[in-house]
Amino acid sequence: MIEVNGLSHEFRIGQKGKEKVVPVLHHVDLHVKQGEIAAIVGKSGSGKSTLLNLISGYIKPVSGMIRINGTDVTSFNEGQWADFRLNQMGFIFQSFQLIPSMTAFENVELPLILKGVNEKERQKQTQGMLETVGLLEYGGHYPGELSGGQQQRVSIARALIVHPPIILADEPTGSLDSDNEKELLAFIQKLNRERGITFLIITHDQEVAQIAHRTIEIADGFVMEGESVYEVQG
Numbered sequence: 001m002i003e004v005n006g007l008s009h010e011f012r013i014g015q016k017g018k019e020k021v022v023p024v025l026h027h028v029d030l031h032v033k034q035g036e037i038a039a040i041v042g043k044s045g046s047g048k049s050t051l052l053n054l055i056s057g058y059i060k061p062v063s064g065m066i067r068i069n070g071t072d073v074t075s076f077n078e079g080q081w082a083d084f085r086l087n088q089m090g091f092i093f094q095s096f097q098l099i100p101s102m103t104a105f106e107n108v109e110l111p112l113i114l115k116g117v118n119e120k121e122r123q124k125q126t127q128g129m130l131e132t133v134g135l136l137e138y139g140g141h142y143p144g145e146l147s148g149g150q151q152q153r154v155s156i157a158r159a160l161i162v163h164p165p166i167i168l169a170d171e172p173t174g175s176l177d178s179d180n181e182k183e184l185l186a187f188i189q190k191l192n193r194e195r196g197i198t199f200l201i202i203t204h205d206q207e208v209a210q211i212a213h214r215t216i217e218i219a220d221g222f223v224m225e226g227e228s229v230y231e232v233q234g
């Protein structure tokens with residue numbers, strides 16, 4: 001499902017001619033199976049977000065290959081990436097990344113507008129998705145009028161609305177209290193079990209790592225893939 005081979009990345013900082021090279025990832029190999037929940041752990045600055053940004057096409061690797069759901073995305077241009085993300089990937093962030101000037105309904109509906117879905121169908125699917133995350137009555141609320149847990153549920157609804165086979169999450173529980181965290185983790189497990197969604201989750205949180213089938217550790221830009229407890233279905 002997510003296959004990364006020999007992936008390396010470095011950042012260049014400072015003025016041209018006097019640039020400093022910051023190597024971040026070294027020949028990373030990573031294989032996440034379809035239907036697996038994988039947690040990426042590692043110290044601050046170890047390269048976790050860089051890896052996620054490479055896998056989602058927001059930055060281009062210096063070298064290496066990335067294949068997602070059977071497609072080699074390594075040399076995708078920005079337009080191809082935008083299209084691929086819209087159809088294949090959902091995102092959940094610590095800070096929710098909702099648009100503050102749009103209601104919960106409008107935030108969830110947005111990917112369908114980008115996909116060109118007609119209004120009647122958008123209305124139906126968005127209502128259905130708000131119901132799935134238990135927020136049907138909150139569709140008219142702006143993000144600032146919702147609790148942290150509710151905002152995270154809106155962001156999950158937005159991620160799910162296009163039925164992506166993969167969800168990438170960067171510290172999804174980082175802003176949640178322990179009740180909301182438990183609820184989110186149970187929901188991730190349910191989505192994984194019932195819809196077969198593959199999750200790649202960056203986390204510092206032991207509770208999150210515990211629901212993962214596999215822990216992938218990054219240290220000094222090198223990746224150590226743990227044993228997976230995931231059994232391929234069927």
Ligand SMILES: Nc1ncnc2c1ncn2[C@@H]1O[C@H](COP(=O)(O)OP(=O)(O)OP(=O)(O)O)[C@@H](O)[C@H]1O
Binds near residue numbers: 012013045047051
């Ligand atoms: N745009 C950038 N330009 C230069 N250096 C960068 C850039 N982004 C990240 N880095 C550097 O790359 C390294 C890895 O950063 P990254 O954000 O991937 O780490 P992380 O493991 O996600 O950290 P955290 O847990 O603190 O979020 C760090 O040394 C960071 O300073």
